[in-house]
Amino acid sequence: MTAAERTPRGPESAELRQVVGGLNVAPVALAAAAAGLPRSGGLYAWWAPPSVLPELSGSANTADPGHRLLYLGIATSLRTRIVGNHLARSGSSTLRRTLAGLLLPVHGYRTVWTDRVVLVPADEQRLTTWMGDNLRLTWWTCDNPREYEFSLIAALAPPLNIDGAAPGEHRTVVKNARAAYAASAGPRPGPAPTM
Numbered sequence: 001m002t003a004a005e006r007t008p009r010g011p012e013s014a015e016l017r018q019v020v021g022g023l024n025v026a027p028v029a030l031a032a033a034a035a036g037l038p039r040s041g042g043l044y045a046w047w048a049p050p051s052v053l054p055e056l057s058g059s060a061n062t063a064d065p066g067h068r069l070l071y072l073g074i075a076t077s078l079r080t081r082i083v084g085n086h087l088a089r090s091g092s093s094t095l096r097r098t099l100a101g102l103l104l105p106v107h108g109y110r111t112v113w114t115d116r117v118v119l120v121p122a123d124e125q126r127l128t129t130w131m132g133d134n135l136r137l138t139w140w141t142c143d144n145p146r147e148y149e150f151s152l153i154a155a156l157a158p159p160l161n162i163d164g165a166a167p168g169e170h171r172t173v174v175k176n177a178r179a180a181y182a183a184s185a186g187p188r189p190g191p192a193p194t195m
Contacts, residue, residue: 027136037079042141056159071160074145101181111185
């Protein structure tokens, strides 16, 4: 990452205001979003009603105040990142691992070790179904989404983002959920014994 990519754009930046406005359109149901996501790069935002994960309230969507911001991310291909990772595999999605950790006490997701802790296949599907029932999505295409990422996290404070977020209660809840998820598969297996 270059110094320019790490330097946040100020909230007064016209470009940043344009990105915030582009992400604050009415959130789209995941089935419709999956069909319409472009293969180009950009930023994406996950939204939910206040009754979903109520302990993690984010800012209200300006086009649909019935949805609150949960998470912001960047992608070189929005379609691949959302459909291929966030809606499919806990091993390649911090968002999925965080959601699974937050929902673990209620949903009892089962995990196993691969090169990391992942959900068992049936629970990958259960989490995807939960996401489809409870979350919505918006996105904004741009050539260099990384240059906006930390400024947006600082300005909008999505509760599920830890990198670039200020310390606080949300951060503690999310870190604890991630730790619970990581511990749910038991101790990391050691190397196979040699004979």
